[in-house]
Amino acid sequence: MSSVEPESTNLPLVRGFNPKGAAQYLGVSLSWLSKSRMGITDSPGPAFKKIGRKVLYTQDSLETWLDS
Numbered sequence: 025m026s027s028v029e030p031e032s033t034n035l036p037l038v039r040g041f042n043p044k045g046a047a048q049y050l051g052v053s054l055s056w057l058s059k060s061r062m063g064i065t066d067s068p069g070p071a072f073k074k075i076g077r078k079v080l081y082t083q084d085s086l087e088t089w090l091d092s
Contacts, residue, residue: 040080
């Protein structure tokens with residue numbers, strides 16, 4: 025039986041905070057962060073990425089939002 029190695033994919037590895045970690049990092053509630061993603065807050069929240077059903081916030085996007 026020969027071993028088959030998986031093909032190398034050139035997809036970038038996305039690392040980031042899940043919503044709970046992002047809320048803790050920013051000092052906001054998880055509820056506010058969720059609402060900001062839906063656009064139902066007075067001020068926009070940080071940029072986020074969705075991979076399937078998973079929501080991720082990069083550290084750069086969180087720091088950019090904090091600086092704004």
